[in-house]
Amino acid sequence: MKPRIHTPLPGPKAQALLERGQAVLSTSYIRPYPFVPARGQGVFLEDVDGNVFLDFMAGIAVNTTGYAHPRVLEAVRAQAERFAHVCFSDFTHEPTLSLAERLVGRLGGGYRVFFGNSGTEGIEAAIKLVRHHTGRPYLLAFTGAFHGRSLGALSLTASKSAYRKGFSPLLPGVVHVPFPNPFRPPLGARPEEVGKAVLEYLEHLFRTVVPPEEVAAFFLEPIQGEGGYLVPPPGFIPELKALLERYGILLVADEVQSGAGRTGHFFALEHEGVKADVYVLAKGLASGYPLSALLFREELASWRPGAHGTTFGGQAVAAAAAHATLDLLEAGLMENARQVGAYLLRELKAMQARFPFLGDVRGRGLMIGLDFGTQEEERPDLRDKAVELAFKKGLLLLPAGPSALRIAPPLILKEEEAAMGLEILEAVFQAL
Numbered sequence: 001m002k003p004r005i006h007t008p009l010p011g012p013k014a015q016a017l018l019e020r021g022q023a024v025l026s027t028s029y030i031r032p033y034p035f036v037p038a039r040g041q042g043v044f045l046e047d048v049d050g051n052v053f054l055d056f057m058a059g060i061a062v063n064t065t066g067y068a069h070p071r072v073l074e075a076v077r078a079q080a081e082r083f084a085h086v087c088f089s090d091f092t093h094e095p096t097l098s099l100a101e102r103l104v105g106r107l108g109g110g111y112r113v114f115f116g117n118s119g120t121e122g123i124e125a126a127i128k129l130v131r132h133h134t135g136r137p138y139l140l141a142f143t144g145a146f147h148g149r150s151l152g153a154l155s156l157t158a159s160k161s162a163y164r165k166g167f168s169p170l171l172p173g174v175v176h177v178p179f180p181n182p183f184r185p186p187l188g189a190r191p192e193e194v195g196k197a198v199l200e201y202l203e204h205l206f207r208t209v210v211p212p213e214e215v216a217a218f219f220l221e222p223i224q225g226e227g228g229y230l231v232p233p234p235g236f237i238p239e240l241k242a243l244l245e246r247y248g249i250l251l252v253a254d255e256v257q258s259g260a261g262r263t264g265h266f267f268a269l270e271h272e273g274v275k276a277d278v279y280v281l282a283k284g285l286a287s288g289y290p291l292s293a294l295l296f297r298e299e300l301a302s303w304r305p306g307a308h309g310t311t312f313g314g315q316a317v318a319a320a321a322a323h324a325t326l327d328l329l330e331a332g333l334m335e336n337a338r339q340v341g342a343y344l345l346r347e348l349k350a351m352q353a354r355f356p357f358l359g360d361v362r363g364r365g366l367m368i369g370l371d372f373g374t375q376e377e378e379r380p381d382l383r384d385k386a387v388e389l390a391f392k393k394g395l396l397l398l399p400a401g402p403s404a405l406r407i408a409p410p411l412i413l414k415e416e417e418a419a420m421g422l423e424i425l426e427a428v429f430q431a432l
C-alpha cells in the first residue's frame, strides 16, 4: 500500500460528516485537520472518500500493532464470544488476572496492579494511592507535563493553560517545577547544566515553599509527550530519583504515552536504569482497546477493599487485546521500534542540516519530536503548516508542545514505510 490522495481534502463525504459533527458534537473537541477515517490496515488509514494515508500518529500513540492486526482481532473475537464484561473490581477473572501477572513480571515482581480504562483514570488512581499511603498532601510535577484531564490529573497537567482555564480551583497542594528542556533550557541555564539547575531549584523549593516531608510523590513522564516529545538530559532522572529518596518522596512514572514498547523498551524508564515506585500505562497497552494499568510497589498496598474501584477497568476484551499486544511486542515489535526509530532519527537529523528551521530532532525508538525554530524563537506557524501540508500529501502527523511535531507511528512500521514518510516530509520541508 502507498499514500494516495485523489480528492481535494476534505473530500465530499468527509465534508458532510464534519458538518454533521458541527451540529451535535461537543465544542471542546479539537480537529487538527479534517481527516475522517473509514478503515485501517497495517500502518495505513483510508478516509471515507477513499484517500489513503500513512499513519505517523497512531491515534495519539495508541495503535501499537497498527490496524486490524490478525492476532489482535483473533484475541478480541475469542474473548467477546466468552464474555466482554463481568466487572473486575468485584470478580477475579481471566484474561485480566494473567495480564496483571504478566505486567508485574515485566518489572521483575514486587508490584501490584489496578486496572482502569484511560490514562487520566490511571493517573487519578495514582494520586489517590500516593496520598492515601503516605498521608502527605503535596504533589509535584513538571511544567509542560500532560497527565490527563479529570480534575485531579488536570491539576498535574501544565502543558497549556488553555486546558486549565475555567476549571479552577483545582486540587490544592500541586506544585510545578520547570522541566529540564535541553533545547530551550529554563532558569537561564546553559543546555549542559539544565539538569543541575532544575535539581537546585527543587532543593530551593523544599527550603522555602514546600516542606519535603509533606510531599507524597513526584509525577514524571520519562519522555515528555504532549509537552513536545522532550527527552530529559542524560543522568537527570537517576539524580532526581536519588534526591526524592532522601525525603521519602515516591516517584510516579507516567508511561501512558512512552510505555508499552514505544521507545524500544517496554517502559521508557528502562533507558534510565532506575525503577519507579508507581507506573501508569494506558494508550499503547491494548492496541486501541480502552485499558490502563496502575502498577505500584507491594509496600504501597495499604489501601483497603473499596478504597478505589471502577466498573469497566480491566474489561476482558481489552485485556485479551493487551495480551495479544504483549505477545507481539515480545516477539519483535520492541526491537522493531528500536531499529526503525534509529533509522528515522538518523535520516531526520540529516534533513536538519538541509532545513535549518528544524531546530531540534530528538526521541527514542518510535517516539520522535521535530522542533521548529531556534533555541530563542519558537515557530509554531511553520510546525502547523508542516502538519497541514503533510496531511494534504497523505501523511498523518500531530503537533506536540509549543513548536514541535511528533512522530508516533504504529510499532509495526517497516523501514520502507518509514522511507515513504520521509519522502513526504522532505517535500513538505521543501515547500516550507
Ligand SMILES: Cc1ncc(COP(=O)(O)O)c(C=O)c1O
Pocket: 060, 118, 119, 120, 121, 123, 146, 147, 148, 149, 221, 225, 226, 254, 255, 256, 257, 258, 282, 283
Ligand atoms: C503522558 C500522558 N498521561 C496521561 C494522559 C491521559 O490519557 P487519556 O487521554 O487516556 O486520559 C495522556 C494522554 O495524552 C498522556 O500522554
